[in-house]
Amino acid sequence: MNSITTITPARPVAVRTRLRLTTRGRRALMTVATLPAVVALGVGILSGGGALASGDAGTPAGSFSTVTVLPGDSLWTIAQDIAPDSDPRDVIDEIVRLNALPSTAVDAGESLAIPASYSAQAAE
Incomplete structure (x- = not known):
């Protein structure tokens, strides 16, 4: 009565870590996120003005x-x-x-x- 026990090796468990941003990384992320809004605002200011003050025929x-x-x-x-x-x-x-x-x-x-x-x- 020989019983053979098979031992299977345990699978390695992947450890999940939080994403950590440095101060420099946060600044870079904010710059990239706000850039489209800044560009749109600049284009709006430069292209839109008072019709009388800009010389348009408004x-x-x-x-x-x-x-x-x-x-x-x-x-x-x-x-x-x-x-x-x-x-x-x-x-x-x-x-x-x-x-x-x-x-x-x-x-x-x-x-x-x-x-x-x-x-x-x-x-x-």
Whole structure:
């Protein structure tokens, strides 16, 4: 009664490790991940601008009149002068968009385009 026992060798178990990124690797990964967004934003900024400020034919010639900023004037005072019945904040917003101004600060002697709807109110 001989019994023969066969011993099979155990299979090696693969040890799984977590992916570990160094600081340099994280920076590289973030750069690669954000690059398409940065490129798209840059293209959008360079190609899109205010139609009046860029010289495009986007604004018809009769849709605005011009006003010269006097010393001591601000967009608020100009908005109150040209449209006394309208909310000055709305008028200022339209002037800023029409002239593609970077902020609401204006300098004396500067010429601003005023929407024709407000220049008609000022004439009355």
